Each structure stands twice: as structure tokens, then as C-alpha cells.
Amino acid sequence: MTTADDVMDALVRTTFEVAGVLTRIGGEHDLSLTQLRVLGILRDRRARVTDLATYLGLDKSTMSGLIDRAQRRGLLTRGKNPEDGRVVEVYMTPAGLELAQRVEDDIRRALAPATDRLDPEQLDRLVSLLDTVFARSSRTDAVPQVTRPLR
Amino acid sequence: MTTADDVMDALVRTTFEVAGVLTRIGGEHDLSLTQLRVLGILRDRRARVTDLATYLGLDKSTMSGLIDRAQRRGLLTRGKNPEDGRVVEVYMTPAGLELAQRVEDDIRRALAPATDRLDPEQLDRLVSLLDTVFARSSRTDAVPQVTRPLR
DNA sequence: GTCGGTAGTTGGTATTACAAACCATCTCAC
């Protein structure tokens, strides 16, 4: 029988396993786990500093620093919002997008040995179970959002 | 159809979701994610500094610092190994064990809303799929280990 | 136009992490 402990264990172990892979791959490109996430988020959108911070659960000042360093590396850019002079919008440079693509490919490759242990039907089930657990498929948010949520 | 991208996405999203919970709960007890892991590992065993570092993918010196701070807080202790004067064994104090227990309870509680979205049969399947993906059930290591692996 | 609130940055501190240099101890060759 599966206990609450088993589930917690499996989730936590999986988390550290995947986080380890992400940390390793990130490190190969000189990116911390957090920077990796920032790149992932900004791949298909621009975002304001505070929204990024809120979404990542970080302080604004931490976000400032992360952006500073990534900007110094030429991975992303700060831009002004014409409607509100206070907000700073952050978006990727071509170099940043290219790096993000390379990292994504590496991550997929690094996870392949693990995911290859499942057949297509099992993969399907795993994805659907994880989506359910973390409420990707819930319809409770059917009310249109004012600002599109970050991922 | 489930693509490699879907799987990667689900795993990565799950990882950040769970890591977020762990970071939050840890923070409530003044523990970083890494310190949380150390406590988790040492709950039912003692370990040498280098083994901890290797297992966590950290440098020895990083491990030294982590142990220092946890020791200063009275959560764990350093002891000598009678067979080899070089090695330092690390193990929990009663206070550390107690804290670890509290944290574990909190984590279980924090994950409950998520895991409650699945019925017992689904939970069973999820755990078994995750165990397969990360090779918990593989029999390739049927040869007895010289030193018991850390988790 | 002033005032309270919001968006970001800056400065200060602790923690996390690595690398290099170091000390102590062990082991193996001789």
C-alpha cells in the first residue's frame, strides 16, 4: 500500500534528482538554477522585474542582481514601459535565446536516460498524473486573468 | 501524444513546484534547501564529510561550512572515526532529530493539498512510475555494496 | 501640486559554493 510518506519520498527524491541534473547542465553553461529558470521564463515573453520576483519567490533586490549579471553577460536586456515610467521590462537578447535553446536541448538529453525507462503509454500517464497533482488541468481559473500568469 | 518536451516540462515544473514548497518550509525553520537535505540524510545514519559532499554534489569545503553552521546551531555533531584518524563522522543531535521530524511533518502537510488530488490507486501508480524513472527498483545493483549508499 | 503607494535600485549582511593551499593521517613501497 502507498502511504503519504511514500508519495512525499518519491516527490522529494524526484525533485532532488531533477534539480541535480538542472544544476549540472546549468553549471556547464555557467548558469545557476535560478538563472536557468529566468531564462526559461523569458524564452517566450517579456516580464517586469517584480512579476519575475514574485513568481520565483524572490525579493525584488535579488531579482535586480540576477538581471544585472545576466545583462552584463549579454543574455538579456532591460527596457522601459511606455505606459508606466516606473516599470522595467526584461527580455532576452538573441544570445540569450540561443543559450536557452542549447540548455534546453542539453536538459532533454540529460533526462532521456531516465525517461527512456518508460514506454510511451507510461510517459503519458506520468505527465498526466503530474499535471493533475500540480493542478495544470484544473478549471478553477476559468476566469480570464488580467495579466497572463508566468508559466 | 506525449512528446519528450512534455515529459521534460512536467518533470521540471514538478521539480520547481516541490523545491518551492521545500524552500518555504525550510525557511520557516531557518533552513536552506541544502541544510534540509543534510538533515534528511542524517536522520537515520551517520556519515563522513566527504560522503555527504559527494552525494550532494558539493565541494568538501562547502560541506565543512554547512556542518559548521548546523553544529553551531546545535543540530549536529562531529565525531572521530576510531579506525581512521582522518575521517570526521557527522551525526544528528537530539535537537536536530526533533527539528527534522517537525520539518518532515510540515512538508507532508504542505504537499497534501497536491497529493490529495489523486486517489489511492493513482498515487500508487505515480510513486511506481517515479521510482522506475529514477531507477529505485532496478536490480542492477544486486551486488552488495561495500558502503551502504546514502539514500 | 502634494501625498501615499508602487517599481526598482543600492548598500549592508549572511549563506552557499568553488578552488587552492594547507595539515594530519593513512598506506604502500622499499
Place this chain on the structure above:
DNA sequence: GTGAGATGGTTTGTAATACCAACTACCGAC
């Protein structure tokens, strides 16, 4: 046994991550 090299940990120095508090700039309402 003794010396050379390897191994286990700590120390020191540096960078990145993260928080908080204080600050600047701007918005909106009155």
C-alpha cells in the same frame, strides 16, 4: 621502519545568491 604519495578535512579568498532596509523615481488620487 621510513619516506613518498594519497586521502580526509579545514581554512582562506572570492563570487553569486538572497534577504532587509533605505532610497529614488514615478504614478494616481485628491
